[in-house]
Amino acid sequence: MTHHDQANTARCIDLRSDTVTLPTPAMRQAMAQADVGDDVFGEDPTVRRLEERTAELLGKEQALFMPSGTMANQVAVRAQTEPGDEVLIEAEAHIHYYEAGAPAALSGVTCRCLPGRRGVFTPDDLRAALRPPDQHFPRPRLVCVENTHNRGGGSLWPLETLKAVAEAARAAGLRMHLDGARLWNASVATGVPERTYAALADSVNVCFSKGLGAPVGSALAGTRDFVARARRFRKQFGGGMRQAGILAAGALYALEHHRARLADDHANARALAEGLANLPGIDIDPAHVQTNIVLIRLTRLAASTVVHRLEASGVRVLATGPQTVRAVTNLNVTRADIGSALAAFANAAGSPG
Ligand code: TLP
Numbered sequence: 001m002t003h004h005d006q007a008n009t010a011r012c013i014d015l016r017s018d019t020v021t022l023p024t025p026a027m028r029q030a031m032a033q034a035d036v037g038d039d040v041f042g043e044d045p046t047v048r049r050l051e052e053r054t055a056e057l058l059g060k061e062q063a064l065f066m067p068s069g070t071m072a073n074q075v076a077v078r079a080q081t082e083p084g085d086e087v088l089i090e091a092e093a094h095i096h097y098y099e100a101g102a103p104a105a106l107s108g109v110t111c112r113c114l115p116g117r118r119g120v121f122t123p124d125d126l127r128a129a130l131r132p133p134d135q136h137f138p139r140p141r142l143v144c145v146e147n148t149h150n151r152g153g154g155s156l157w158p159l160e161t162l163k164a165v166a167e168a169a170r171a172a173g174l175r176m177h178l179d180g181a182r183l184w185n186a187s188v189a190t191g192v193p194e195r196t197y198a199a200l201a202d203s204v205n206v207c208f209s210k211g212l213g214a215p216v217g218s219a220l221a222g223t224r225d226f227v228a229r230a231r232r233f234r235k236q237f238g239g240g241m242r243q244a245g246i247l248a249a250g251a252l253y254a255l256e257h258h259r260a261r262l263a264d265d266h267a268n269a270r271a272l273a274e275g276l277a278n279l280p281g282i283d284i285d286p287a288h289v290q291t292n293i294v295l296i297r298l299t300r301l302a303a304s305t306v307v308h309r310l311e312a313s314g315v316r317v318l319a320t321g322p323q324t325v326r327a328v329t330n331l332n333v334t335r336a337d338i339g340s341a342l343a344a345f346a347n348a349a350g351s352p353g
Helices: 003-010 025-032 045-058 069-079 102-107 123-129 159-171 183-190 194-198 224-236 245-257 262-277 303-312 335-349
Strands: 062-066 085-090 110-114 139-146 175-180 203-207 218-222 293-298 318-321 324-328
Touching (some): 045 194, 045 203, 045 218, 045 245, 062 069, 062 245, 069 102, 069 139, 069 175, 069 203, 069 218, 102 110, 110 123, 123 159, 139 159, 159 175, 159 194, 183 203, 183 262, 194 203, 218 224, 262 293, 262 324, 303 335
Parallel strands (some): 085 110, 085 139, 139 175, 175 203
Antiparallel strands (some): 062 218, 203 218, 293 324, 318 324
């Protein structure tokens, strides 16, 4: 029995997130053998290699290793705004919805929310939210986009729409940040290289600890000047790490070995959605499942009830609303697990008794 099998039999089928993945034995080995140094002194060779490789993949001058996607996003906000500025962001974007009020708490900025269709907005949505310079108004400074979009159900930004939003932002003198926690998924799903998306934004966050399966880490990329400024705020926010090469080695391993396999997660998510579409008590359009996140609307029961019942049969999902649950396929979930999860859903979602 391999380590991977053990993990799967010992645990339940965990579809709560792609953050729950465990490092593989080969990844652990790479981590154990990493060359390290003090990264605050710029002396960790493995962190440097990861930063260089990430910058190259994203077509940016530099990248900066970060402890989390949240810190990468919030350093990006802090480095590109001043207190009192306005950030234009889709209403359900992670930076606004799931980061504990950090834009206000850490950068002193307000978020002006744009309406999204599964997380995607248009240049017109952006322009409609812009106000002329006036002493009454906060200064609009930064536009944030998220690709893939988490609460949109792993949805993809059409490249043309993203280009048009980037142009509208530039025309209005705004900078743009791309929360690409799952940009790897977007590229695998569309065939559009990461750097093509990244070229449209001034700053980009990518995560190694989501679908790629590394235990810890993200990176924030941009120009040399931007990264120098971001490095200062990373220190201020407490994110300067020492022998971080142990973590960077896991991220590098994930980058080189786990990107292409995201296609398997996408196929598993689609299979799950297609199976769910046939079950009573569930409303889902499989065509909306573009990557590894499956949003499931429950028509008969409360999310809390279904989460509880699934848990009892060894399947874990996350409630994302009173009648919505989320299943995220990942490195530790096999096609056979999808069949088991469907059987569990058939029992959990249909009947009240
Ligand atoms: N998302 C997590 C939870 O916070 C909801 C998840 O399980 O999906 N940007 C996006 C789009 C994300 O989905 C996440 C994590 C982050 C940023 C933050 O990354 P971390 O968790 O590393 O701070």
